Amino acid sequence: MNKAAAKLLVLDIDNTIFDWVSYYVHCMDALFNDLSSKTGISRAVLESQAKEVFTRQTSIEYPFLIQELPSVQKFYEYDANRILEEGVESSRQAFNNEARKHFLPYDGVERTLVEIKNKSDIQIVALTDAPCYVAMWKLKKMGLLDLFEAIYGLSDPVIPVYSGQPMVAQDILIKHLSRKQFDFAGAVRVLPEEYEKPGTRGLRTILMDFGVDPSEVHWIGDNLRKDVLLGKLLGVSTGWAEYGATVDPEIKDRLLAFSPDINVHKNIAMAPADEATPKPDYTLQSFPDLLKHI
Numbered sequence: 001m002n003k004a005a006a007k008l009l010v011l012d013i014d015n016t017i018f019d020w021v022s023y024y025v026h027c028m029d030a031l032f033n034d035l036s037s038k039t040g041i042s043r044a045v046l047e048s049q050a051k052e053v054f055t056r057q058t059s060i061e062y063p064f065l066i067q068e069l070p071s072v073q074k075f076y077e078y079d080a081n082r083i084l085e086e087g088v089e090s091s092r093q094a095f096n097n098e099a100r101k102h103f104l105p106y107d108g109v110e111r112t113l114v115e116i117k118n119k120s121d122i123q124i125v126a127l128t129d130a131p132c133y134v135a136m137w138k139l140k141k142m143g144l145l146d147l148f149e150a151i152y153g154l155s156d157p158v159i160p161v162y163s164g165q166p167m168v169a170q171d172i173l174i175k176h177l178s179r180k181q182f183d184f185a186g187a188v189r190v191l192p193e194e195y196e197k198p199g200t201r202g203l204r205t206i207l208m209d210f211g212v213d214p215s216e217v218h219w220i221g222d223n224l225r226k227d228v229l230l231g232k233l234l235g236v237s238t239g240w241a242e243y244g245a246t247v248d249p250e251i252k253d254r255l256l257a258f259s260p261d262i263n264v265h266k267n268i269a270m271a272p273a274d275e276a277t278p279k280p281d282y283t284l285q286s287f288p289d290l291l292k293h294i
Helices: 020-039 043-057 070-075 080-102 109-119 132-141 170-177 201-210 224-234 249-258 287-292
Strands: 008-011 123-131 150-154 187-191 217-221 237-241 282-284
Touching (some): 020 070, 020 249, 043 070, 109 287, 123 201
Parallel strands (some): 008 217, 217 237
């Protein structure tokens, strides 16, 4: 592709922009440890019940997990206020405190995106299978959100209600109901669940919204069977973030302890590549390699 033809750069977030697997496993470890310590409920029970909640919610990153765990509800005698104030708050903070240590983009991400924006008219868009709110929260924490023109993601989770009471803290409820999330000046497009990758409708929507031809688009993701397949199906220039595709076996085992296989495969490759695996147009050993191709 002629570099001058590129008009749009579409990026996956998890394991393309930052190391999602390590971040999430460490944060969930902190959450479970805090919750187990104060309730006496074993991690094995908490993790088993978490799998059930994640399966029901069809997302590993369901943010209202704690208040939906049956063992936690029982421990606090089904008292909504106690569940929130005593059960949820400190464990949520344990998660967030750990997140601060791991919300670091891969080396060169910010520098590369700034260079692309400064030297060209290429617009940068995120396409993720995470809920929009979660995706924007991550990018905001990493200081990258304002480098994007638009965020395309799945619908935000429904806030749980117990005995007519929203089962979230007031500040979180306000954030989730806010129309102007994170002071983001760009566009936010919530996609139906059936637009999940490797289905093509999410990326097709982006092409239509920005009025670009597939030949004018670069699409980058870490998952060969999802992201690269999507790019090949639509004929966009497709880069594989190989650096984000390798997961430490111990970390993967820890993820699988509390996350159902059917959800984990959305975030990491669960099987090695073979001859039938889609081939990218180019491979990135590190994010700054992108500058060689656009």
